Amino acid sequence: MTDTQIYSFDPAEIDCCGEWLLYPSLLDDEFISSIKTVGQLVPVLLAKNGNKVVLLAGRSRVLAAEKLGLNVSGIFVDAREDISRALVHMEENRRRVIDDALKLTVFRFFHNRVSEEELSKRVASLLGIKYKDRELKLWFEWLRLPLEFDDILKSGKFPLAAVSILSKFSDDDKKAVLPYFEKLGWSRSNAVNFLTWLYETSRRDKKSVATLISEYDLSPVKENESPKDGVARLCKAAKQLRSPEYSKLLKTHETIVAEICTGTKWRVESAGNFETGEVLLQTRFKSREVLQKAVEDLNSIQKSGDWDKLFEIGRDK
Structure with a gap:
C-alpha cells in the first residue's frame, strides 16, 4: 500500500545504499541542470526500515538534490523486505534500456531468493523477457555457472x-x-x-x-x-x-595460393570459409608504373592451371 502524502527530506536523511537498488544512477550534468531549472517533478519512492528512511527508486533525484543543496520530495511505499523493495525499484525503472550486464545483476539478486517460477514470470517480465522465452532458458543455464564467469558477460566479451x-x-x-x-x-x-x-x-x-x-x-x-x-x-x-580433413584441405589451399601469386604483388584470400571455393584477388599500387606491372602479373596469374585445383577444393567439400 502506498502513502500518497508527499514528504520532504534532506538528502542526508535518506539511505541510498540498499542492495535492492539494482539499476545504476543516471545522474549527469544535464539531469542536474533540469532539477536546478524546473525542480523535482516526480517524488522518489521511499520505505521505512525501523527508524531509517530507505530509498526504493529515484537515486538520481536524491543525488542531484544533494549536489544542489535542495530537499527531496518523496512518498512511502509499503515494502518491508528486500524482494518487494527490489520489485518496486524495477517497476519504477521499467522503461530503462537494459543490457545483459544489468539483466545479470537482476537475476543474480533474485536467484535463490525467489522460486524459479516467480523468477520466470514476474522478474523476467520486468526485464522484457517473456515467460518460457528461449532467452530465459539461457539465463537459467548461466545462473548455474560459477560466479567468476559473470565478469566476461558483463564486459560484453562473451x-x-x-x-x-x-x-x-x-x-x-x-x-x-x-x-x-x-x-x-x-x-x-x-x-x-x-x-x-x-x-x-x-x-x-x-x-x-x-x-x-x-x-x-x-x-x-x-x-x-x-x-x-x-x-x-x-x-x-x-x-x-x-576436423583433421579440414586441416589437410587448408594446407593444400595455402600451398596453391602461394604458388599462384609467387613473384607478384597480388594476394588471394578466401571469401568466407575457404571450403566454399570462392576467393578474393587483390593488390595495392600508388603509381601508374606499379599499376601497369600489376595488370601484366594478373594476365599471367589468370593462366595458371592451379586455379582449377583451388576451385576443386570447394566442390569436393
Whole structure:
C-alpha cells in the first residue's frame, strides 16, 4: 500500500545504499541542470526500515538534490523486505534500456531468493523477457555457472547464446576456457563454434578440454596480435582439431595460393570459409608504373592451371 502524502527530506536523511537498488544512477550534468531549472517533478519512492528512511527508486533525484543543496520530495511505499523493495525499484525503472550486464545483476539478486517460477514470470517480465522465452532458458543455464564467469558477460566479451555449449563442459574445462573470454571479445557465431569444436574433439578423443589446450598450445593471446586476429586464429585451430580433413584441405589451399601469386604483388584470400571455393584477388599500387606491372602479373596469374585445383577444393567439400 502506498502513502500518497508527499514528504520532504534532506538528502542526508535518506539511505541510498540498499542492495535492492539494482539499476545504476543516471545522474549527469544535464539531469542536474533540469532539477536546478524546473525542480523535482516526480517524488522518489521511499520505505521505512525501523527508524531509517530507505530509498526504493529515484537515486538520481536524491543525488542531484544533494549536489544542489535542495530537499527531496518523496512518498512511502509499503515494502518491508528486500524482494518487494527490489520489485518496486524495477517497476519504477521499467522503461530503462537494459543490457545483459544489468539483466545479470537482476537475476543474480533474485536467484535463490525467489522460486524459479516467480523468477520466470514476474522478474523476467520486468526485464522484457517473456515467460518460457528461449532467452530465459539461457539465463537459467548461466545462473548455474560459477560466479567468476559473470565478469566476461558483463564486459560484453562473451555472448549469452554460447552458454548452451559452455554449460556442457566439466568444471575444470570451464575454468580452462575462461581466459580466452577474459582477454578477447567474441561474436555469437565465433564463440559457439570455438567451444563446440573443443567440446566435440574432447568427446571424440576422450581427453579433457584442458588437456587439448595444453597439448596443442592454444595460447589465448600472442604478442603483437590484434583481438580480431586472435579470435580467428583460435577458431581455425579448434576447427583443425575437430576436423583433421579440414586441416589437410587448408594446407593444400595455402600451398596453391602461394604458388599462384609467387613473384607478384597480388594476394588471394578466401571469401568466407575457404571450403566454399570462392576467393578474393587483390593488390595495392600508388603509381601508374606499379599499376601497369600489376595488370601484366594478373594476365599471367589468370593462366595458371592451379586455379582449377583451388576451385576443386570447394566442390569436393
